[in-house]
Amino acid sequence: MSLLSIRDLHAGYGSADVLHGISMDVDAGQVVVVLGANGAGKTTTMRAIAGLIGRRGTVELDGKPLGKRPEQVVGAGISLVPQGRGTLGQLTVMDNLRVGAALRDDKDGVASDIERWTEVFPVLGRRSHQIAGSLSGGEQQMLAVARALMSRPRLLLCDEPSLGLAPIVVQELFDTLSQINKADGTALLIVEQNAELAMDLADTVYLLDVGTIAATGTPAEFRSDDAVRSAYLGY
Ligand code: ATP
DSSP: OOSEEEEEEEEEETTEEEEEEEEEEEOTTOEEEEEOOTTSSHHHHHHHHHTSSOOEEEEEETTEEOOSSHHHHHHHTEEEEOSSOOSOTTSBHHHHHHHHTTTOOOHHHHHHHHHHHHHHSHHHHHTTTSBGGGSOHHHHHHHHHHHHHTTOOSEEEEESTTTTOOHHHHHHHHHHHHHHHHHHOOEEEEEOSOHHHHHHHOSEEEEEETTEEEEEEOHHHHHTOHHHIIIIIOO
16 A cells, blocks of 8 residues: 555646646655656645645545645644745744644654754754754755654655755755665655756656646656656756
């Protein structure tokens, strides 16, 4: 059984649908990457799963319907790293991490997770009392990932984690995501423009095209498909 199963998902803004019935699966511990051109509906997919916008269709976690409110989604074990600077800019780094654990009541576990993530992302430890809004873009992205991990998700949704980051920081961030996936078995659903880098991590790739799934396969299958390669991988 899939960890996350999406069937015939429709979502959009106002009366206009952006997603026209997409179906996707994420197995436990898997890394799934969603590729697609600008405006294809990648962010909309993430926001619909996370409960930030309304949705129709079936979304199940472990075979059980996933609630539609953001706190139900987090409580069920799914956490979103939003696109852009997904931190609470007025709060300190430490308070952002605490907010990420707001639904937990295991104080000791929360404290040890804060210690863990500030070791994994040392800059967050060094700047723990700094206001998040004054961190650099890359530092804020690390904080957004660490904050999302503070709920101990079984599935982490990452919306364009590489956006606006220097190549070396991007590589570091993807290495860290890969380590978290391997060490904890946290499944990853990643939306990414940097297709090559994301595919290095992926077990399964979906191609989203104007709100529908146009192709599905392994990274090897995607790389050997001439049409997909020239349109989305640029070589
Ligand atoms: P990108 O790679 O450029 O981030 P994307 O695949 O993530 O693109 P979405 O952000 O999901 O695309 O947007 C899909 C469509 O929905 C676009 O046509 C966009 O203009 C529209 N859209 C996004 N957000 C809103 C909104 N808040 N209100 C109305 N339309 C929106």
